[in-house]
Amino acid sequence: MDSHMPDEGTAYGLPAGTSRSELTLVTAGTPGGEFLRRYWHPVGLASDATERPRPVRILGEDLILFRDGCGRAGLVYPRCVHRGTSLFYGRVEERGIRCCYHGWLFDVEGRCLEQPCEPEAGKKMRDRVRQPWYPVVERYGLIFAYLGPPDRKPLLPRYDLLEELDEGEFLEADDSSIGSGGAVIVPCNWLQHFENVMDPFHVPILHGSFSGPQFVEQMALMPEVSFAATDRGVKCLQVRKLEDGKIFNRVTEAVMPTLRLVASPRVTRYTRASAVGWVLPIDNTSFRIYVVGRVRKPGEMREGTSRYEGKRWSELTAEEHQRLPGDYEAQTGQGSITLHSEEHLASSDRGVALVRRLLKEQIDIVKAGGNPMGISLAADQPPAANQAHGNQEVVRTEAGNYLVDRDADRDAAQSGGPER
Ligand code: FES
Ligand SMILES: [Fe+2]
Numbered sequence: 001m002d003s004h005m006p007d008e009g010t011a012y013g014l015p016a017g018t019s020r021s022e023l024t025l026v027t028a029g030t031p032g033g034e035f036l037r038r039y040w041h042p043v044g045l046a047s048d049a050t051e052r053p054r055p056v057r058i059l060g061e062d063l064i065l066f067r068d069g070c071g072r073a074g075l076v077y078p079r080c081v082h083r084g085t086s087l088f089y090g091r092v093e094e095r096g097i098r099c100c101y102h103g104w105l106f107d108v109e110g111r112c113l114e115q116p117c118e119p120e121a122g123k124k125m126r127d128r129v130r131q132p133w134y135p136v137v138e139r140y141g142l143i144f145a146y147l148g149p150p151d152r153k154p155l156l157p158r159y160d161l162l163e164e165l166d167e168g169e170f171l172e173a174d175d176s177s178i179g180s181g182g183a184v185i186v187p188c189n190w191l192q193h194f195e196n197v198m199d200p201f202h203v204p205i206l207h208g209s210f211s212g213p214q215f216v217e218q219m220a221l222m223p224e225v226s227f228a229a230t231d232r233g234v235k236c237l238q239v240r241k242l243e244d245g246k247i248f249n250r251v252t253e254a255v256m257p258t259l260r261l262v263a264s265p266r267v268t269r270y271t272r273a274s275a276v277g278w279v280l281p282i283d284n285t286s287f288r289i290y291v292v293g294r295v296r297k298p299g300e301m302r303e304g305t306s307r308y309e310g311k312r313w314s315e316l317t318a319e320e321h322q323r324l325p326g327d328y329e330a331q332t333g334q335g336s337i338t339l340h341s342e343e344h345l346a347s348s349d350r351g352v353a354l355v356r357r358l359l360k361e362q363i364d365i366v367k368a369g370g371n372p373m374g375i376s377l378a379a380d381q382p383p384a385a386n387q388a389h390g391n392q393e394v395v396r397t398e399a400g401n402y403l404v405d406r407d408a409d410r411d412a413a414q415s416g417g418p419e420r
Pocket of ligand 1: 100101102
């Protein structure tokens with residue numbers, strides 16, 4: 001090396017990095033935030049709504065979740081519309097939540113039912129005030145909320161994976177962020193996790209050799225990978241040739257806006273995926289995952305949680321986290337919001353690029369006043385459908401682990417995914 005030549009590629013003078021904020025930010029008024037506000041998002045387990053007001057944070061908004069004495073779940077803005085004390089200190093009653101300060105009582109839709117300090121003559125004013133609230137729907141053991149423009153409120157979609165159960169199965173909801181690779185609340189932007197669903201190449205590296213095998217042997221094989229757009233998001237087919245001549249086809253899906261359909265990487269059975277995961281952006285720099293799955297015994301989904309040299313993630317020392325990183329470390333390692341300006345996307349990142357492109361497209365549709373992908377509006381449905389959902393179309397999916405014997409089967413799987 002010529003010692004007279006200046007060094008190249010040093011970090012000196014590196015410009016400050018920037019993020020693609022149109023994709024990453026989730027707060028109200030941002031392009032991404034307005035896109036996300038066109039869909040329902042889980043805010044808790046059904047059992048989280050009780051007579052004890054519970055603070056929840058979703059898309060950067062702090063709210064209070066409760067369940068009134070009649071069994072109705074409510075989600076309200078925390079600051080009491082009277083003089084602003086928090087309904088966190090409120091008392092839940094038969095008809096709603098009562099503010100601790102002057103006793104105004106609000107129902108689950110924010111209507112003011114009582115103002116005990118006001119004379120009866122003030123009733124008019126009572127009818128005019130409204131505690132800001134959001135609609136909720138309970139399904140699959142979760143509570144979903146809609147934080148968007150009221151005239152664009154869609155139906156809450158139904159998914160085949162959760163509507164069509166096999167013999168002996170029942171649904172279970174889980175709020176421990178299965179799939180995060182670590183803590184329940186992950187301190188980085190949600191997109192770092194969501195785009196990872198379309199990054200199958202990291203599996204044989206991060207989970208297969210670097211810290212592994214964290215899953216099972218066949219997952220450590222480098223797959224042949226193809227990606228395709230679907231009418232609900234993006235899918236990825238990973239083909240692995242097994243030693244016995246069989247072919248292992250794994251299909252994963254990223255479904256708009258935040259859903260991950262990922263079959264168990266432990267491949268206990270070759271069949272369709274058993275769970276739907278919703279990545280919930282808590283705010284710009286943290287997320288959590290709610291999962292609903294078909295199980296045969298309670299707690300089955302958590303049993304599959306990754307082990308690192310036999311230990312649970314929460315039991316690892318700082319040195320072990322460094323030596324045995326998983327998804328949590330890799331994704332939070334990109335920073336609280338990754339710096340897109342510093343990336344060098346390669347051919348193996350085409351799934352990530354596809355997810356970003358699709359998101360950008362959908363965000364632009366919302367910006368232009370349109371309805372994004374996967375929305376079916378209540379107004380387009382027969383009136384009874386909003387309640388009974390009897391006529392609501394079920395979203396059909398392809399995610400799963402499939403074993404095929406012959407090339408012919410493999411070609412069939414590549415063209416259309418599983419037929420059931
Ligand atoms: S601040 Fe809530 S009733 Fe007065
Ligand atoms: Fe991973």
